[in-house]
Amino acid sequence: MPRPVQQHSDVLVIGSGAAGLSLALRLADTHSISLISKGPLLDGCTLWAQGGIAAVLDPADSVCAHIKDTLDAGAGLCNSDVVRHVVEQSAACIHWLIARGVPFTSGQYSDGRDGYHLTREGGHSHRRIIHAADATGQAVETTLGEQVRRHSNIRIFERHNALDLITAHASDNVPHRCLGAYVLDRDSGHVGVFRARQIVLATGGASKVYLYTSNPDSASGDGIAMGWRAGCRVADLEFNQFHPTCLYHPKAKSFLITEAIRGEGGQLRLADGHRFMDRFDPRGELAPRDIVARAIDHEMKRTGADCVYLDISHKPISFIKAHFPTVYERCLAFGHDLSRESIPVVPAAHYTCGGLVTNIHGGTDVEGLYAIGEVASTGLHGANRMASNSLLECLVFAKSASEHIRDQHRPLPGPLPEWDESRVTDSDEEVVVSHNWDELRRFMWDYVGIVRTTKRLQRAKNRVDLLQREIQEYYGNFRVTSDLLELRNLAQVAELIIRSALLRRESRGLHYTLDYPEADATSAALHTVLTP
Numbered sequence: 095m096p097r098p099v100q101q102h103s104d105v106l107v108i109g110s111g112a113a114g115l116s117l118a119l120r121l122a123d124t125h126s127i128s129l130i131s132k133g134p135l136l137d138g139c140t141l142w143a144q145g146g147i148a149a150v151l152d153p154a155d156s157v158c159a160h161i162k163d164t165l166d167a168g169a170g171l172c173n174s175d176v177v178r179h180v181v182e183q184s185a186a187c188i189h190w191l192i193a194r195g196v197p198f199t200s201g202q203y204s205d206g207r208d209g210y211h212l213t214r215e216g217g218h219s220h221r222r223i224i225h226a227a228d229a230t231g232q233a234v235e236t237t238l239g240e241q242v243r244r245h246s247n248i249r250i251f252e253r254h255n256a257l258d259l260i261t262a263h264a265s266d267n268v269p270h271r272c273l274g275a276y277v278l279d280r281d282s283g284h285v286g287v288f289r290a291r292q293i294v295l296a297t298g299g300a301s302k303v304y305l306y307t308s309n310p311d312s313a314s315g316d317g318i319a320m321g322w323r324a325g326c327r328v329a330d331l332e333f334n335q336f337h338p339t340c341l342y343h344p345k346a347k348s349f350l351i352t353e354a355i356r357g358e359g360g361q362l363r364l365a366d367g368h369r370f371m372d373r374f375d376p377r378g379e380l381a382p383r384d385i386v387a388r389a390i391d392h393e394m395k396r397t398g399a400d401c402v403y404l405d406i407s408h409k410p411i412s413f414i415k416a417h418f419p420t421v422y423e424r425c426l427a428f429g430h431d432l433s434r435e436s437i438p439v440v441p442a443a444h445y446t447c448g449g450l451v452t453n454i455h456g457g458t459d460v461e462g463l464y465a466i467g468e469v470a471s472t473g474l475h476g477a478n479r480m481a482s483n484s485l486l487e488c489l490v491f492a493k494s495a496s497e498h499i500r501d502q503h504r505p506l507p508g509p510l511p512e513w514d515e516s517r518v519t520d521s522d523e524e525v526v527v528s529h530n531w532d533e534l535r536r537f538m539w540d541y542v543g544i545v546r547t548t549k550r551l552q553r554a555k556n557r558v559d560l561l562q563r564e565i566q567e568y569y570g571n572f573r574v575t576s577d578l579l580e581l582r583n584l585a586q587v588a589e590l591i592i593r594s595a596l597l598r599r600e601s602r603g604l605h606y607t608l609d610y611p612e613a614d615a616t617s618a619a620l621h622t623v624l625t626p
């Protein structure tokens with residue numbers, strides 16, 4: 095029987111959000127690229143990002159101020175070299191996007207010069223969020239996506255799930271290295287081999303591990319799980335950011351209400367109209383997200399309410415429509431007029447601060463394997479991500495990794511072993527997958543959510559151990575599907591999150607536990623690092 099053709103390219107990019115698209119474009123003039131996305135090309139969290147991208151653009155702002163704000167938010171766990179690297183690159187990366195044609199909203203800087211409109215978000219001491227109205231991610235994703243489609247050196251594989259990385263173990267003088275990936279074509283059901291000189295994980299985060307999330311379905315932690323299975327360390331996975339304000343509506347599927355609304359004077363209120371944020375933080379509604387999310391969680395539990403309310407109706411309708419057109423229209427479609435009334439909101443899982451440990455070039459523990467964007471733990475966010483620093487991180491690490499890749503000269507691996515499907519059959523019990531999927535996400539929400547205890551974490555650990563055994567058995571016996579792959583990855587990442595949370599015996603940044611409600615002042619802040 096003829097051997098199936100194996101795809102090969104200089105660089106294999108897994109994921110087509112801001113990180114994957116920008117890296118592909120930066121390298122495509124000199125390297126052949128295979129770009130795979132498990133959904134359509136325009137997919138992932140990037141498409142949904144509303145608020146914008148943090149960058150030092152205004153003359154009244156400074157690199158030092160942006161660094162200080164990021165370090166303050168990170169609660170002692172940011173890597174200051176990485177923070178400096180990212181902030182110093184911020185303006186260059188924005189100008190790269192502008193040169194590519196991203197239509198940012200124009201405005202005036204504080205010295206009266208024409209430039210771009212900058213908003214302010216929680217934790218930022220200056221207006222420094224450049225944006226395209228309230229659909230920044232869509233503007234970035236569609237602009238870069240169109241250019242990727244037109245580039246003759248980029249081959250795009252949509253509806254293709256990377257399911258595992260292919261590595262070669264270390265031998266004399268040769269380190270443990272990555273050679274490619276097994277990839278499921280969702281339409282044919284065939285698992286193919288993609289080999290490359292360098293492999294880049296740009297698969298986004300894992301917030302789908304929680305029942306309520308602002309993230310699209312793609313955020314199932316695939317890259318974190320694949321990297322872990324391939325031998326990469328993970329760090330700081332206990333720091334899960336919950337966005338304070340998602341629209342509370344049974345059909346809205348956690349539609350996110352941008353933080354910029356609070357930046358422009360939006361007020362949080364209880365059902366009786368009283369404001370409450372001042373009781374929790376002197377910065378009120380502009381306190382960092384974790385404080386706002388915990389305050390809302392606290393008030394909802396205290397009053398037994400299903401939600402709280404966000405009110406920007408004191409602003410003129412023209413202002414609301416100009417600044418928040420997407421949110422305005424979307425809320426209207428659900429029967430809430432932002433210009434006339436307050437809207438019901440609840441917190442939801444939003445961002446995975448931890449991930450695969452990388453260096454300043456995006457390189458992981460496995461040679462030839464990079465991780466950029468939300469999948470990575472670069473040291474930028476520490477214990478808490480500051481708003482709008484994440485798209486910036488995608489852009490900066492796409493740049494750094496592409497420069498590093500350009501300097502490396504690795505050989506193209508020869509043909510790799512095919513995926514072995516000989517022993518498996520089609521599943522006759524899909525219900526197992528959907529049941530486990532629901533169960534996992536519910537206990538993660540209930541036991542590993544905004545407020546944690548050791549007992550609840552232990553309970554979650556017992557559950558996830560059981561689920562993993564069941565999933566592994568299922569995985570070994572049946573043909574893989576996208577749902578099964580995602581479930582397996584979610585369970586893996588859930589286990590890593592719980593183990594990380596159990597190891598942190600203090601409250602810091604986004605990790606809050608009733609058993610240790612204060613930060614540990616007896617020793618320096620430490621990262622939680624797990625080694626496979």
Ligand SMILES: Cc1cc2nc3c(=O)[nH]c(=O)nc-3n(C[C@H](O)[C@H](O)[C@H](O)COP(=O)(O)OP(=O)(O)OC[C@H]3O[C@@H](n4cnc5c(N)ncnc54)[C@H](O)[C@@H]3O)c2cc1C
Pocket residue numbers: 108109110111112113114130131132133135137138139140141142143144145146147148230231254255256257296297298299308309310312313316317350444445466467468469481482483484485486488
């Ligand atoms: C509603 C919302 C609003 C946000 N607003 C902002 C904001 O204003 N500013 C900001 O800085 N950040 C914001 N964020 C966070 C930010 O959008 C994300 O951190 C960022 O977009 C992540 O980009 P990424 O390229 O790492 O991953 P993503 O954009 O999530 O892309 C991941 C890609 O990987 C693909 N993929 C995943 N697994 C596989 C696999 N196994 N095989 C093949 N492909 C795979 C997906 O299909 C997708 O193409 C927001 C997030 C959300 C959800």
